[in-house]
Amino acid sequence: MMTKTSFFSAIKIKHACRELHSLFPDKETVFHFLGRYLFHPTNTVWGLISRYYEAYLSKADVTMSQQEGGANSSIKQKKVSVLVTSLSSGYFEQIRDLYWENPTTTGEVVAVFQPSNERYQQSEKQNHNRKAWAEIYLLSLTDKLVTSSSSTFGCVAQGLGGVRPWILSETENQTAPDPPCRRVMSMEPCFHSPAFFDCKTKRGIDPGAVVPHVRHCEDRSWGLKLFQNHSK
Helix, strand or coil: CCCHHHHHHHHHHHHHHHHHHHHCCCHHHHHHHHHHHHCCCCHHHHHHHHHHHHHHHCCCCEEECCCCCCCCCCCCCCEEEEECCCCCCHHHHHHHHHHHHCCCCCCCEEEEECCCCCCCCCCCCHHHHHHHHHHHHHHHCCCCCEECCCCHHHHHHHHHHCCCCEEECCCECCECCCCCEEECCCCCCCECCCCCEECCCCEECCHHHCCCCEEECCCCCCCEEECCCCCC
16 A cells, blocks of 8 residues: 555656656757756866867868768868877877878868877876866767767767767677677767666666666667657
8 A cells, every 4th residue: 555655755756757858858868958058168178179179170071080971072172070089099090090091082181180198097187187078078079970889988978969979899809890880879878887776676677678768778788878769
């Protein structure tokens, strides 16, 4: 039998659910709107973002991290800026050399940039964290986005930018899968470490099967993310 306390608790939960639905009718936009509302770079970080963007990215016709089809070589060449973010400079150097040594099949002029290469995580240093935040924000400003599997940088950038990126699949035995990447189904970031214990039933559950708008992530089978439920 439902007690008076549990009855009013159920009403409050239903009311809260209605309020959340009114605020976020599209479940895939929750992080995008909250992130845009709550995450404001400091003046120092905004300086890093704006100076880099104006210097290297603003003049491009397309800003991306993967070259795609473009203009015919008989007309004005399309300028493409590729932004690479990584602790290592190795990826940047390989991509830069690839486009330097080989022309694109459709005639684009491709410039490759990497704001920093800090080599290893240095979370105790404020300047390191400022650069990380600036690079995440710069990624969110790109026209096309390609992220590595289980990337927190990529997750936050796609949510802030409101885009569904292409995500690179993890290699197996040093072999790239076929296809090497796929388009994600939701712009929402992946929650990489969700709880799997149901306190009410005191047993493990599959949190990705509880409600229709929460599913497992494309790149991490145990992670969770929000999806728009199109079945209703």
